[in-house]
Amino acid sequence: MSHRLRVNPITCEAHGMCAELLPERITLDEWGYPILEEGPLEPELVSHAKRAAQACPTFALLLERHA
Amino acid sequence: MSTHLEPPTRLAEPAARSTSRPAGPAGLPRLLNAIPAQGAMGLADHLDVHGYPPLARNRRERRSASALIESIERAGLRGHGGASFPTAVKMRAVASQRGRAVVVINAAEGEPASMKDRTLLQALPHLVLDGGALAAQAVGAEEVILCVPESIALEGPERAIGEREEALGGESPRIRLATVPDRYVAGQESALVSHLNGGLALPTFTPPLPFERGVGRRPTLVSNAETLAHVALIARHGAKWFRELGTAADPGSALVTLCGSVAYPGVYEIEQGSSLSSLIDAAGGVIAAPRAVLFGGYAGSWVDGELLRGLALSDEHLAPHGASLGAGVVLLLSKDACGVAETARVSRWLAEQSARQCGPCVHGLDALATSIEEVAAGSARGKAGQRIAYFASLARRRGACSHPDGTVRLIASALEVFAADFSDHAKHGTCDACRRPGELPLPNGRTS
Numbered sequence: 001m002s003h004r005l006r007v008n009p010i011t012c013e014a015h016g017m018c019a020e021l022l023p024e025r026i027t028l029d030e031w032g033y034p035i036l037e038e039g040p041l042e043p044e045l046v047s048h049a050k051r052a053a054q055a056c057p058t059f060a061l062l063l064e065r066h067a
Numbered sequence: 068m069s070t071h072l073e074p075p076t077r078l079a080e081p082a083a084r085s086t087s088r089p090a091g092p093a094g095l096p097r098l099l100n101a102i103p104a105q106g107a108m109g110l111a112d113h114l115d116v117h118g119y120p121p122l123a124r125n126r127r128e129r130r131s132a133s134a135l136i137e138s139i140e141r142a143g144l145r146g147h148g149g150a151s152f153p154t155a156v157k158m159r160a161v162a163s164q165r166g167r168a169v170v171v172i173n174a175a176e177g178e179p180a181s182m183k184d185r186t187l188l189q190a191l192p193h194l195v196l197d198g199g200a201l202a203a204q205a206v207g208a209e210e211v212i213l214c215v216p217e218s219i220a221l222e223g224p225e226r227a228i229g230e231r232e233e234a235l236g237g238e239s240p241r242i243r244l245a246t247v248p249d250r251y252v253a254g255q256e257s258a259l260v261s262h263l264n265g266g267l268a269l270p271t272f273t274p275p276l277p278f279e280r281g282v283g284r285r286p287t288l289v290s291n292a293e294t295l296a297h298v299a300l301i302a303r304h305g306a307k308w309f310r311e312l313g314t315a316a317d318p319g320s321a322l323v324t325l326c327g328s329v330a331y332p333g334v335y336e337i338e339q340g341s342s343l344s345s346l347i348d349a350a351g352g353v354i355a356a357p358r359a360v361l362f363g364g365y366a367g368s369w370v371d372g373e374l375l376r377g378l379a380l381s382d383e384h385l386a387p388h389g390a391s392l393g394a395g396v397v398l399l400l401s402k403d404a405c406g407v408a409e410t411a412r413v414s415r416w417l418a419e420q421s422a423r424q425c426g427p428c429v430h431g432l433d434a435l436a437t438s439i440e441e442v443a444a445g446s447a448r449g450k451a452g453q454r455i456a457y458f459a460s461l462a463r464r465r466g467a468c469s470h471p472d473g474t475v476r477l478i479a480s481a482l483e484v485f486a487a488d489f490s491d492h493a494k495h496g497t498c499d500a501c502r503r504p505g506e507l508p509l510p511n512g513r514t515s
Contacts, residue, residue, distance in 0.1 A: 008272045009425035010467050029461050033426040 002040035004064050005049055009033075012060035021052035034061070095312070097320050098296050099336045102190050107223045110230040113193035120197040121302050122238040123204050133162060135205040139298060141306035143318045147183075148173055148254075148291030149366065149394040151382055154298070157288060160278040161206040164286035168208040170240075171263065171282065172199045174215045174292040175247045175254030178364040180396045180508050183322035184292040185219055186334040191296070192227035196242060198295025200231075201302045203240040206288050210241055214259055217246040249510065251365075251420035255468050256289045258422075269422040270468035293322050293395075313339030317381035321392060327399035327506065328355040343378040346397070355401035359484050361507075363393025365413055366473025368480040372402070389480060398507070405500035406485025407492045410478065411436070411443040412505045417474045428471040431462030435478060442489060445496020452489065455482065 005025060014032035024045055025037045041049055046063075053061045101108070101116045108116070123129040140155035161168050172195060176184040188195055199211040215224060221244065228242050245263060247253050253268040260281045262268035281287020290298075297319060301309050310318040317339040323346065326332040330351025337346055343360070347353060358372040368390040370378065378384070382391045400409065418432035435458045441447035447454075459478060462471040482489060491498065 008467070009427060009465060010272050012426060014426055029427065031426055031430040033430075033465070035461075035465075 002066050003046050003049065004040055004066060005036050005053075006062045006064055007034055007036060008060045008062060010060075011058045012056075013058050015057050017055045017057065018052045018061045021055055022048050025049070026052070040066075095320060095338060096336045097300060097312070098187065098191070098194060098293070098322060099334075107189060107227065108191050108193065110193055110227070110234055113191070117194070117197075117300070118303060120201055120235075120239075120299060122200060122235070124238055129204055133205055135201060135298075135302055136162065138306050139301055142301050142309035143306075144294065144297055144301065144309070145317075145382075146291055147293040147297070147321060147395060149178075149363065151391060151393070154290065154294055157278065157290070158202065158206050161208075161286045161288040164279065166285055167210075168203075168206045168286045168288060169282040170199055170203040170206065170208045170211045171259060171277075171287055171289040172196075172211065172213045172292055172295055173254060173256075173259060173289055174213065175259065176216060176292075176394075177249070177251045177254040178366075178394055178396060179251075179510050180324060180326050180361075180364055180398055181394050182324045183334045183395055185216070187292055187296055187322065188215065189219070189223050192224055193231070194296040194299050195292045196227060196231060196239075197299035197302075198297070199242065199290075200235075200239045202288060202290060202295060202298055206286075208240065208288070210243070212243055212245050212263060212282065214245050214247050214254075214263075216249050218249045221246070251417070252422050252468060252470050255470070257468065259289060260287060269424060270466075270470075272467045291394075314381055314383065316383040321380070321395055323380065323392070323395040323397050325350050325397050325399075326508065327361075328353055328357055328401040329399055330354055337380050340379050340381040340384060343380055343397070344376055346380065347399075353399065355403060357399040358402040358404065359400045359406070361396065361398040361400065362390040364396040365417060365477055366469070367391070367393050367396065368476060369400075369484040370480075371484050372400075400506055403500060403503065404506045405443075405498055405503070406481060406488035407439070407443045407498075408501040409505060409507050410481040410485065411439045412509070413507050414439050414474065414478060416509050417470075417477070421470065422468075425466040425471075427462055427465035431458055431465070431471060432474055434458040435462065435474070439478070442492050443497065443501065445492060447493060451493055452482065 016028055016032050018034050019026045019028045026034045029035055049063050053063045136155050136158045144154045145151045174184045174188050203211050224244055231239050248268045255270045256277050257271040258269050260277045261271050263282045277287040277289050313319045320336050320338055322336055324334050359369045361369050370388045370390050385391050414436040418436040421428045421432050423429050438455050442451045459475045463475045
């Protein structure tokens, strides 16, 4: 089982919480929208990613589980 | 080579008509066979030319309707809406879902230079409707929705649908007509589904894709009008017949909208893999030496005019040049045009066509258009090329749909093919060619 992050670009409003909570994988572009590093999450980052997804004010950050 | 010379009305080029050669089913024309010089072919004439569509009449026959998917797979048909996705794969994905499916015939044709789908629909509507009805039976759909741009005359498609109800009745699935806003992204699959579900005609976040959950939450096959016209002929003549034209990788024929600096721009049917030169000859030759050719429309790619003589019209042949036939737009830019000014105009238009839903698309395409406009005006400071590449990297693959990706593709190929123009502009500002009206067509005859 691996975890991946995705952004729904339609609901994302560039609040930037995700980059604060998960700087290991997320940076912001010059307009404040998140740039996600690709690939599965390292296991030690999963709990941080979960927190970042929950903190997104528009629920645009998605933590997806892949079997 | 068959020609249907209803010239693209959005382009101010001379009109011309010629009679198409009579041809057997094996040669060309296939789709455009017996196309009327004016108006639409009625159902009686259509059945005379092509015979009855092999529609299932009862439950037992309907069970074997899925044989059509196998036939389409062997034929190697891929979509003519732009993405060139294998049609059989898409149909099978819909057919394997639970519940009654829906078929959407996509004739939205938002590409400003493309005229082939509306030409087909207005001149040969029953070929498209046959394809929709046959595809519906193959994927287990009882409803077919024909989506057309709201700007076209609806009498033709309405009459064609009416004729079928009277003559084909129970054999043909129910077909209804729906109009789509004249907007570049409205013809994108998820935008069509959203529109048909009563929402905005704008792309949605996927998955779910239309084949999983589409119109009325049903599994939905969204297929381009020309693609379904090919389905109508494959159902009648089979996969082997389809492959009698074209190449192993790109079998069959294709409709192209040829425009720009040729004598008779219009919609032509070509054999896949045939030469660009023979298409240009059929269109009366060039009226000005072409400096570059655009393939696939404004989500497509430029190829240098120097290479024109060696180019063949198929995805496989165009791939080494970074291009594909896509939705079939072939546009010749004359040597008098300024590559920077043309790219600036179209980039601005594409930025305006953003659905304004995704931040990287809204801001990225605007920044790209602005950077190119600065180069065109000679007001760019510093390394404009690097800035364009940087904004392109921020826009690419970060939207819900592929609109930013297509725009980035067009701009990247323009930077390559018009490299000399871009560096001249960076050094010296505007050129004489900049002051000419734009050659690349935009809706409503917009030239700047």
